[in-house]
Amino acid sequence: MPKNFEKMNYYEMLDIGPGAAAFEIRHAYNAARQIYTCGSLVSYSFFSEEERQRILSLIEEAYETLINEQTRKQYHEELVRRGELGAGADEAVQKKPVGVFDLKRGPGQTMIMPGRDVLKEKVARSETIGTILQKEDICGADLRRIRQELGVELEHIAQMSKIRVDYLKHIEEDAIGSVLAPVFLKGFLKSYLNCLCLEPVEEISARYLEALARPGGG
Amino acid sequence: MAFVWPIGGGKGGSGKSFLTSSLGRLSAKAGKKTLIIDLDLGAANLHTLVGVPYPEKGFSDFLQKRILLLEDTVIQTSFENLFLISGARDNFDIANLPYAQKMKTLRAIAKLDYDRILLDLGAGTSFNTLDFFLISQNGIFITTPEPTSIENVYRLIRSIYFRLIRYCFTAPEFRVLSEEIEKKFGQGASNRPDTMMNALAALYPDRYEKLQDELASFRFKLVINQMRRYDNVSLGPQISRMVEKHLGLQLEFAGNVTYDDHVHDAICQQTSFVDRYPYTRTALDLKELSRQIVEHAGRQLSLRNI
Numbered sequence: 001m002p003k004n005f006e007k008m009n010y011y012e013m014l015d016i017g018p019g020a021a022a023f024e025i026r027h028a029y030n031a032a033r034q035i036y037t038c039g040s041l042v043s044y045s046f047f048s049e050e051e052r053q054r055i056l057s058l059i060e061e062a063y064e065t066l067i068n069e070q071t072r073k074q075y076h077e078e079l080v081r082r083g084e085l086g087a088g089a090d091e092a093v094q095k096k097p098v099g100v101f102d103l104k105r106g107p108g109q110t111m112i113m114p115g116r117d118v119l120k121e122k123v124a125r126s127e128t129i130g131t132i133l134q135k136e137d138i139c140g141a142d143l144r145r146i147r148q149e150l151g152v153e154l155e156h157i158a159q160m161s162k163i164r165v166d167y168l169k170h171i172e173e174d175a176i177g178s179v180l181a182p183v184f185l186k187g188f189l190k191s192y193l194n195c196l197c198l199e200p201v202e203e204i205s206a207r208y209l210e211a212l213a214r215p216g217g218g
Numbered sequence: 219m220a221f222v223w224p225i226g227g228g229k230g231g232s233g234k235s236f237l238t239s240s241l242g243r244l245s246a247k248a249g250k251k252t253l254i255i256d257l258d259l260g261a262a263n264l265h266t267l268v269g270v271p272y273p274e275k276g277f278s279d280f281l282q283k284r285i286l287l288l289e290d291t292v293i294q295t296s297f298e299n300l301f302l303i304s305g306a307r308d309n310f311d312i313a314n315l316p317y318a319q320k321m322k323t324l325r326a327i328a329k330l331d332y333d334r335i336l337l338d339l340g341a342g343t344s345f346n347t348l349d350f351f352l353i354s355q356n357g358i359f360i361t362t363p364e365p366t367s368i369e370n371v372y373r374l375i376r377s378i379y380f381r382l383i384r385y386c387f388t389a390p391e392f393r394v395l396s397e398e399i400e401k402k403f404g405q406g407a408s409n410r411p412d413t414m415m416n417a418l419a420a421l422y423p424d425r426y427e428k429l430q431d432e433l434a435s436f437r438f439k440l441v442i443n444q445m446r447r448y449d450n451v452s453l454g455p456q457i458s459r460m461v462e463k464h465l466g467l468q469l470e471f472a473g474n475v476t477y478d479d480h481v482h483d484a485i486c487q488q489t490s491f492v493d494r495y496p497y498t499r500t501a502l503d504l505k506e507l508s509r510q511i512v513e514h515a516g517r518q519l520s521l522r523n524i
Binding site: 004005015031034035042043044045046 | 363364365368369372373412450453456457459460463464
């Protein structure tokens with residue numbers, strides 16, 4: 001037999017942890033109301049009318065106590081005194097909702113895309129890039145070397161050009177021809193070169209495409 | 219040992235036989251040797267759903283000793299790997315199965331050698347239905363999202379709960395117990411699970427412990443059938459949460475099955491729905507459900523009092 005509903009503490013009634021934030025409490029309260037409210041299909045015929053009223057009033061009481069920070073603190077202290085909760089169990093109360101588009105999260109934070117001026121200067125000064133661009137044929141591996149020399153991540157290019165990372169990877173592996181129609185490939189390649197500030201775009205992309213189209217070239 | 223899945227629902231028309239035949243068909247398709255048994259005694263119709271309109275033998279032959287082994291009453295359906303024990307052509311008093319016969323049947327079912335066994339149970343909360351339902355720890359409850367059906371499924375769940383309590387006592391003991399409870403907690407108290415359990419804890423602590431373990435060992439499943447477009451899709455999870463909280467029975471929500479008029483068509487054509495309309499939403503829901511049953515390899519078959 002589970003614990004009697006009336007003997008549960010407010011957190012158990014609402015199925016939340018003692019560290020629940022305000023929005024979680026509100027959410028749990030609404031969910032509980034949906035189950036127990038008069039006319040709800042979920043609890044239809046499950047309780048007698050008195051039982052239902054009793055449960056609803058308890059849930060109301062739980063919500064009103066927990067949603068108010070002051071009464072919640074008092075209630076919390078009482079639970080700790082009764083030994084139902086360990087002290088400090090409420091530390092997570094400070095939790096705040098996290099936005100889905102919060103760009104400060106995750107590993108992307110450390111990678112910073114250099115500005116266009118910086119890139120242009122780097123391209124002009126770097127010897128490795130110079131020699132690669134002198135070559136007659138340019139293949140995917142060359143492009144990757146240039147990109148790495150410039151310190152740009154594929155994800156940056158993907159973010160700027162809105163081209164999927166796997167397509168960009170294919171470009172660098174000379175494997176894009178099998179995945180994509182030529183007309184798209186040309187456009188993607190130009191965007192890629194543009195992001196790296198390599199010039200002249202038309203000419204370099206033509207050299208890449210030629211090498212790719214040659215039998216055994218890609 | 220076989221994996222037995224009893225399917226019950228309380229209310230008639232909630233889709234027990236349909237679910238049994240569909241899950242049986244899907245499980246057979248997945249390569250499991252599957253047996254479906256029609257235990258809706260007195261109102262059998264499972265054979266019609268699996269394309270055997272006139273079964274030549276059935277469950278009643280076993281009861282009347284025309285066939286001695288339950289195994290020999292099995293008939294092959296028109297589908298590979300799918301077998302049936304039919305309830306058709308029975309006597310008119312079969313619905314009231316005597317205790318000894320029931321026990322004999324339960325024992326025989328436990329001995330059958332199939333990968334999966336699905337039991338199609340009757341509506342209502344007769345002892346037969348309850349006992350067949352409790353043959354396994356993995357009973358499946360089915361209900362539609364309508365108050366009538368919900369009411370009946372709660373009734374069935376409570377009846378099963380009481381049946382489990384009842385198993386712990388002999389008949390005279392139980393009578394004494396209910397009288398004591400009525401005296402102590404007032405009229406009707408022996409009809410409520412919480413007072414009943416409280417009284418048990420006070421009067422028979424050892425049996426109370428045993429019963430607790432027993433209750434915790436069940437893994438019931440809940441299926442919501444005939445889900446229409448505007449029905450509340452979270453009804454199932456909410457029900458399972460509430461039952462777990464207030465009765466302490468584990469009732470896992472297994473999935474919704476979408477309502478589809480094609481089900482009616484398939485039954486009228488006497489064809490298997492999942493074969494006739496395999497890409498409807500409903501068929502996909504059923505496939506999802508059947509995966510849980512086909513792939514399941516947990517504990518099974520409790521058969522304690524048999």
